[in-house]
Structures are given as structure tokens and as C-alpha cells.
Amino acid sequence: MRMRVLTMALAAGLAATALAHPDPSRAADEEPRDVCVRVADVSGWTVIDDRTIELRVGAGRRFRAELTPLAESFSLGSRPRIGLTGDSLGYLCEHRGRVVVDGRALRVRQMAPAETTAAAGKP
Numbered sequence: 001m002r003m004r005v006l007t008m009a010l011a012a013g014l015a016a017t018a019l020a021h022p023d024p025s026r027a028a029d030e031e032p033r034d035v036c037v038r039v040a041d042v043s044g045w046t047v048i049d050d051r052t053i054e055l056r057v058g059a060g061r062r063f064r065a066e067l068t069p070l071a072e073s074f075s076l077g078s079r080p081r082i083g084l085t086g087d088s089l090g091y092l093c094e095h096r097g098r099v100v101v102d103g104r105a106l107r108v109r110q111m112a113p114a115e116t117t118a119a120a121g122k123p
Helices: 002-013 069-074
Strands: 036-038 042-049 052-057 061-067 083-085 091-093 098-101 104-113
Touching: 036 052, 069 098, 069 104, 091 104
Parallel strands: none
Antiparallel strands: 036 091, 042 052, 052 061, 061 104, 083 098, 098 104
């Protein structure tokens, strides 16, 4: 319980700046890089459904993290506290780092930038 509270306080209390994303200058035949979010830079999140959370990084960046099917058994929408645990370098990526719900560390199945209203072309 203490670890979960500390993880939450750390993740929610720090400013957002850094994240890794695909390099547009890379060759077309290279494998795409993981989309990652530095856990310390996450300023908050919103539960989208029982398997998906949207992470806020800074004022305008948002990323959707889809969790493994096991997450459905935890009813994320009814959980007031969710913790984030980064990999050894402090990043949350596909298959690296974890989202902690009720003391259970759940793997991120997919991480991608979330569409914003402006980016989607909607008013």
C-alpha cells in the first residue's frame, strides 16, 4: 500500500517534458521505436475503459496505454488510485514498465499517442 501511494505521488506530482517517439529521419526499413512515456513526467491520467488509460504528459501531450486482458478483471473505471512503475530507466512503454492496480502490476500491451480533438480535425 505504501509503495502504491508513493508511486502515485511521484507520478502525479512531477512536471512533464520528456518522452521517446519515432525518429522521422530514420530509414523506412528500420523497425519503429517504442512509444514511451517517462513515468516521472506523467501529470495525470484518465481511465478510458477497463483496459485503457490515457496519460497526460505536460500541457498538451496525451498517450493511450492499452493494458493486457487481465486488466478487465480489475474494473479500472472504479479504481481511484492507479500507480505507474517504469522500467529500469523510468519509462513506461509497450511491454516495459507496469501499471499497478490493487497491488497487481499489469503489463502495457500497446502505447500510442492519443488523438486530440484538434488533431482529429473536430471543432
